[in-house]
Amino acid sequence: MSNSELMPIGPFARRTGVTPSALRFYADCGLLPPAEVDPVSGYRYYHPDQVARTVELRRLREIAMPLADAEAVLGAGPDEAVRLIDAHVARVLGDAEAVRRTAARIKAARTGEAPGPPLAALAGPVLAAAVEQVLTATAREPCLPVLGGLHVEATPEAFTLTATDRYRLATRTLVPARPAPTPWSGTIDGDELRSSVPELRRSATVLVEATAHGLRLRPTDREDGHEHLCRLLSEEFPDYRRMLAELPEPTTRATVPKNLFLGALEANPGRRISLHFAPGRGVHVHADEDEPAAVPSLDPSPTPPLASPPGSAPVRPSGPLPAVVTGRDLRITFELTTLHPAVSTAVGPDLMLDLRGPDRPVTLRSADRGDLTTLAMPVRPTT
Template sequence: MPHSDLMPIGLFARRSGLTASALRFYADSGLLRPSETDPVTGYRYYGAAQLTRAITLRRLRELDMSLPVVETVLDSGAEEASRLIDTHVAKAAGDAMAVRHRAGVLKASLAGAPGPPIAVLKGPVLADAVEQILTATTRDPGMPVLGGLRIETGPEAVTLTATDRYRLSTRTLVPAKTPTQTETPTQTWAATVRGDELREAAAEIRRSPSVRIEATPFGVLLRAPDREDQFCGLLTEEFPDYRLMLASLGDVTTRVTVAKGLLLRALEDHSAERVALDVADHRLWVLPAQDEACEVSLASAVTGRSLRVWFDLTTLYPAVSTAIGPDVMLDLRGPQRPATIRSADRGDLTTLAMPVKPDHPAGIPHDKDRLHASCSHQR
């Protein structure tokens, strides 16, 4: 007879989330043998100590992990098991992306003719631009378009745009003029491309001197000499009308030019989730939203009036970090108006950052004379 601390297979199945038939299968395969089996009735009994292994087994199988790998994970220590799980997930994600890519190429080929050329761009330049602009995307199941990158072409330029409603990044690229280009690129074309697929494609196109972008009914083909075509699908949801927002920004009241590295370090030095950019005394001050934190003063070129604008760090930092060149220009319009962050000498990458409502934590004075306390840092 089984010990009193053993559970019959039905109870163990309910507690572990596995079915009785699955438990029998795993017992026969050697992954999870019962603690005892009644020699007369054949009933199987499991111990409470086996629950952890059973639940882990169920969760691993929910990841579509093969039985041999499951067995290795179950018999490994925590560190090795974690590595094996990461390897399995990476492979599964890669396989899914490859299948989606092949399906996209297949659908594009069903049209029977090459898609119209959109533009020919330098591979490293396009890859950089894609990665910069995609920092302004987000995963929102309710609005998948916020995870996409808008591509718009005209006779002289290709514009990439993305927004997560708190940031908006846009960059304009000039198509490459190559001697082998015989096609006439499409004069105007616009669509929103899946950001995750573009992010994957960027690693490949970065190693190509030139990349030709072709439009298809289902996505875009990125074609480079001597490399496999990269397919990126389209998002059909309407992209936010960012041009309307750009047209209604209002006048710039304060302009600040500051070294990008200094500003990034000032933002990194504090653990605050919210910071203020305070412009006064012809300098830029970074104020973290914490009582005990000290403000940082940065040498900068300032024109316009003094003001203070608050930002969430998760909005401001990516906008600054993706700027091109050693200096950034901040165009400020007031405490509740979008700020423009762009390269001081390269205007083809521009990011808008939405401020948050003015926040005046206790301990941070409004009188600028009090900001020259001993805790201030000059840079």
């Protein structure tokens, strides 16, 4: 090996992003010995071939992998390395969830927080599905954290979940097995609710209780079930009910088979999808080649939903979709990322669309089940 190829520890540290002290530690534990050590000065030198291993080691340590596991990954083939990394991530996530639950209990004990009267008793699998469906309408925006939350409203008659990302809005209403004694509403952290879904799905009945700082979700039928405490967000949720109340009456209505509609959307690879609703002639779906400007969002801050997987694979039709269309002939254009989730979230085999014009929100819901409603904003029609 030529000495001219070797790098002193300082330049090697800068090239790999590992501090000199960490390089000395890795060398002392035998994980990353230098290529050469000067016998007189003790200076350590590294070869360029060691850069890739050192960078990978740094990245493994950045995900909090123990040294012994990192050494196993570095010495493994690609498939085994992937397995070891996935196993480490699963352990970290499991530990994080346990820490979150314990921290919630500590905070509740410190503040003397006790659950108030139960808001609702709900079937766990139904609540899990509703949370997943509605949370697809959330968005991660640091300036508007409320868009990452799920708004919960409990009344004696209904338990309603709502979310919006300003271009879509999803709301689903569940009928509680045990009604709330008093009305309650608040916006709950979406990530914490999302983490509760696997537990909810395994529970026949879940009791939803309000606390001073959020919601407690407690399985009532399993001794091994973990309760979840989900944090209340302080920001005010957009006034979506006013927006819904102010929507004009639809001028066009269409009932379309959901799977055929999904298949038509997926058969068009364009960024935007144009729809032509023609009474007596069905619905024509094609990619929009132009680049129309986006319409304003569904209000000062909100809008519509995302999706849960369809019950069966969508069929890719050719020609216009068979649909019952009444009212005015209408052409309207959507971003595919807005329309596809709204369609795939719908409950039931048939989808009903209430349309109000090419630049107004469209309401999408099941043709025979109205407990999940979605609004989607179109883009401006091309001129």
